Amino acid sequence: xxxxxxxxxxxxxxxxxxxxxxxxxxxxxxxxxxxxxxxxxxxxxxxxxxxxxxxxxxxxxxxxxxxxxxxxxxxxxxxxxxxxxxxxxxxxxxxxxxxxxxxxxxxxxxxxxxxxxxxxxxxxxxxxxxxxxxxxxxxxxxxxxxxxxxxxxxxxxxxxxxxxxxxxxxxxxxxxxxxxxxxxxxxxxxxxxxxxxxxxxxxxxxxxxxxxxxxxxxxxxxxxxxxxxxxxxxxxxxxxxxxxxxxxxxxxxxxxxxxxxxxxxxxxxxxxxxxxxxxxxxxxxxxxxxxxxxxxxxxxxxxxxxxxxxxxxxxxxxxxxxxxxxxxxxxxxxxxxxxxxxxxxxxxxxxxxxxxxxxxxxxxxxxxxxxxxxxxxxxxxxxxxxxxxxxxxxxxxxxxxxxxxxxxxxxxxxxxxxxxxxxxxxxxxxxxxx
Amino acid sequence: xxxxxxxxxxxxxxxxxxxxxxxxxxxxxxxxxxxxxxxxxxxxxxxxxxxxxxxxxxxxxxxxxxxxxxxxxxxxxxxxxxxxxxxxxxxxxxxxxxxxxxxxxxxxxxxxxxxxxxxxxxxxxxxxxxxxxxxxxxxxxxxxxxxxxxxxxxxxxxxxxxxxxxxxxxxxxxxxxxxxxxxxxxxxxxxxxxxxxxxxxxxxxxxxxxxxxxxxxxxxxxxxxxxxxxxxxxxxxxxxxxxxxxxxxxxxxxxxxxxxxxxxxxxxxxxxxxxxxxxxxxxxxxxxxxxxxxxxxxxxxxxxxxxxxxxxxxxx
Numbered sequence: 220x221x222x223x224x225x226x227x228x229x230x231x232x233x234x235x236x237x238x239x240x241x242x243x244x245x246x247x248x249x250x251x252x253x254x255x256x257x258x259x260x261x262x263x264x265x266x267x268x269x270x271x272x273x274x275x276x277x278x279x280x281x282x283x284x285x286x287x288x289x290x291x292x293x294x295x296x297x298x299x300x301x302x303x304x305x306x307x308x309x310x311x312x313x314x315x316x317x318x319x320x321x322x323x324x325x326x327x328x329x330x331x332x333x334x335x336x337x338x339x340x341x342x343x344x345x346x347x348x349x350x351x352x353x354x355x356x357x358x359x360x361x362x363x364x365x366x367x368x369x370x371x372x373x374x375x376x377x378x379x380x381x382x383x384x385x386x387x388x389x390x391x392x393x394x395x396x397x398x399x400x401x402x403x404x405x406x407x408x409x410x411x412x413x414x415x416x417x418x419x420x421x422x423x424x425x426x427x428x429x430x431x432x433x434x435x436x437x438x439x440x441x442x443x444x445x446x447x448x449x450x451x452x453x454x455x456x457x458x459x460x461x462x463x464x465x466x467x468x469x470x471x472x473x474x475x476x477x478x479x480x481x482x483x484x485x486x487x488x489x490x491x492x493x494x495x496x497x498x499x500x501x502x503x504x505x506x507x508x509x510x511x512x513x514x515x516x517x518x519x520x521x522x523x524x525x526x527x528x529x530x531x532x533x534x535x536x537x538x539x540x541x542x543x544x545x546x547x548x549x550x551x552x553x554x555x556x557x558x559x560x561x562x563x564x565x566x567x568x569x570x571x572x573x574x575x576x577x578x579x580x581x582x583x584x585x586x587x588x589x590x591x592x593x594x595x596x597x598x599x600x601x602x603x604x605x606x607x608x609x610x611x612x613x614x615x616x617x618x619x620x621x622x623x624x625x626x627x628x629x630x631x632x633x634x635x636x637x638x639x640x641x642x643x644x645x646x647x648x649x650x651x652x653x
Numbered sequence: 654x655x656x657x658x659x660x661x662x663x664x665x666x667x668x669x670x671x672x673x674x675x676x677x678x679x680x681x682x683x684x685x686x687x688x689x690x691x692x693x694x695x696x697x698x699x700x701x702x703x704x705x706x707x708x709x710x711x712x713x714x715x716x717x718x719x720x721x722x723x724x725x726x727x728x729x730x731x732x733x734x735x736x737x738x739x740x741x742x743x744x745x746x747x748x749x750x751x752x753x754x755x756x757x758x759x760x761x762x763x764x765x766x767x768x769x770x771x772x773x774x775x776x777x778x779x780x781x782x783x784x785x786x787x788x789x790x791x792x793x794x795x796x797x798x799x800x801x802x803x804x805x806x807x808x809x810x811x812x813x814x815x816x817x818x819x820x821x822x823x824x825x826x827x828x829x830x831x832x833x834x835x836x837x838x839x840x841x842x843x844x845x846x847x848x849x850x851x852x853x854x855x856x857x858x859x860x861x862x863x864x865x866x867x868x869x870x871x872x873x874x875x876x877x878x879x880x881x882x883x884x885x886x887x888x889x890x891x892x893x894x895x896x897x898x899x900x901x902x903x904x905x906x907x908x909x910x911x912x913x914x915x916x917x918x919x920x921x922x923x924x925x926x927x928x929x930x931x932x933x934x935x936x937x938x939x940x941x942x943x944x945x946x947x948x949x950x951x952x953x954x955x956x957x958x959x960x961x962x963x964x965x966x967x968x969x
Contacts, residue, residue: 296716439819466804466824468826469825469915483806608934611932612932612933612935618914626826
């Protein structure tokens with residue numbers, strides 16, 4: 220009897236619990252877990268998917284992470300078949316790193332509206348895309364509109380040195396050019412100029428097909444004239460012409476941007492997404508005085524180039540069919556959310572991935588029109604990275620070689636680059652490459 | 654729950670012999686003690702010992718973070734690290750140079766701080782608190798602050814040098830300047846720690862030897878070198894060993910100040926391991942480097958312990 224009585228409250232509470240479960244008024248249709256690095260552009264993009272989730276009664280779970288742990292953490296999740304994230308932030312740098320664990324995305328609604336070129340970073344072995352773009356990240360040459368008239372914006376390296384020097388001599392600015400140079404910041408000085416000199420990191424130049432690069436043996440271009448000239452150009456900028464501070468070899472983009480925003484440099488190079496920060500009067504002394512231009516050309520190239528890559532989203536292959544479907548619906552809704560994408564551009568400077576919006580946006584917004592002219596309308600687009608597992612090691616090795624060359628004597632540059640050939644080649648072919 | 658009082662009960666009362674009761678009691682006590690330490694042992698096993706074994710196992714395999722195929726490759730990664738000229742001729746010398754420079758300078762300055770605070774003066778407590786401030790600031794914050802302090806464009810150091818009419822070097826663009834900034838930052842962070850422990854040591858010293866020295870008209874320096882330092886040797890020894898081992902694994906300061914640059918010239922052991930494991934994603938090679946580092950620091954630690962024991966013997 221006693222046993223029966225003690226069991227009653229338990230049975231009663233179970234019945235009540237079940238009743239309560241059954242009576243839950245709005246059961247969510249599903250859950251969508253999204254993992255990403257917190258960044259204004261990405262946050263704006265997540266907001267579009269959150270809006271879709273709300274409208275479709277899908278529970279939306281956001282998992283922002285620090286950039287410093289993002290790559291190892293996501294690599295671990297994907298390689299172990301984990302399903303902690305239904306959608307995760309995907310970067311062109313990692314396009315090939317994760318390809319075997321990432322779902323094909325060609326069937327996501329709106330994929331026909333995106334630019335195909337940047338998607339070359341994300342194919343699987345069947346050549347199908349494994350990502351959905353969220354914003355374009357484009358390298359942009361910025362100049363001070365209060366110091367340099369549009370017609371006087373440098374068109375060549377020589378112009379950049381001459382204009383920078385003139386402004387320094389007139390006391391209008393402390394430096395002609397600043398840009399990041401350290402590891403993971405090489406794009407903002409050496410690499411853009413390398414590409415405008417018709418050069419690249421490996422031979423064949425501008426090739427990004429790993430099979431071709433494998434067959435060619437990952438031979439660096441360091442000892443070629445086009446490469447040496449680029450390094451010498453920066454050596455002169457730092458030590459001879461002094462349009463850039465000598466300490467620039469130790470600058471990341473934070474230091475370079477700080478100098479530019481303090482009004483102490485006429486030119487810089489950064490991702491277009493920094494335009495918002497440059498124009499923020501609370502942070503920048505040059506707000507409203509920043510223009511974008513085509514990249515100054517090196518002596519060996521006669522036509523303009525630009526880079527156009529994307530930040531994107533990926534879906535783990537390990538998800539079940541229902542979760543994949545929810546994820547694809549959310550991403551499709553984001554791609555087709557015209558209002559949301561325009562808000563993303565206006566609020567954060569993240570160019571929308573849906574290209575059908577571009578003409579309309581360019582007609583309304585002179586800044587976007589300019590960006591379109593100096594980046595998207597340029598015929599020759601560079602892919603600003605190599606897409607294979609050893610790329611992080613190559614990036615680091617390159618930064619070390621170039622820093623050594625730029626920190627020593629000018630006459631030692633060829634020897635440093637010669638030594639760097641083996642280092643860079645070994646970084647590319649070390650045992651982890653597959 | 655049995656208590657000690659159970660032992661005091663008359664033997665005639667129980668049918669169980671005293672020796673058996675005692676052994677049962679010991680058994681219960683032992684179980685209780687094991688129960689108390691078991692959670693800590695489990696945590697230690699799961700989060701320290703097992704990862705060390707997994708890491709060591711990884712160092713003998715082809716094991717990348719994104720593609721852990723785990724093929725056995727024997728000593729391949731060890732051979733790579735031990736024949737890497739950067740590891741041998743830049744990373745290890747930098748690591749030991751940082752250890753010697755930082756520990757030596759922190760000890761000397763910490764001793765000065767301790768002696769100053771031991772003398773007693775007005776506002777001593779305030780000064781003591783201020784001196785301890787660097788220890789309360791996280792190394793990441795302190796290092797970021799130092800990076801901007803030594804910035805060649807906006808840094809307060811160059812502003813001051815400019816005001817004096819001196820040159821304004823690009824501190825982080827030159828190997829030895831950059832290394833100097835790393836050592837300076839480490840010393841700035843750790844001097845209060847030395848100061849605090851040495852002050853505690855000073856306060857615990859007996860007064861008689863100092864009174865005798867005063868009667869013999871010994872000067873301050875002679876008293877310091879012949880009485881204070883010998884009597885503080887055990888404290889100094891323990892401080893040096895703990896800090897030296899800790900310094901071997903310094904990461905935050907170097908990573909934030911120079912990232913090991915320019916061109917790997919200020920790279921230390923922990924940065925090397927991090928770059929291999931988490932930048933190049935070669936978990937196996939990073940683990941091999943970590944195991945090699947562990948062996949090196951074990952040897953260095955044993956040598957330092959031997960030195961301490963010698964100090965202790967001398968001070969006795």
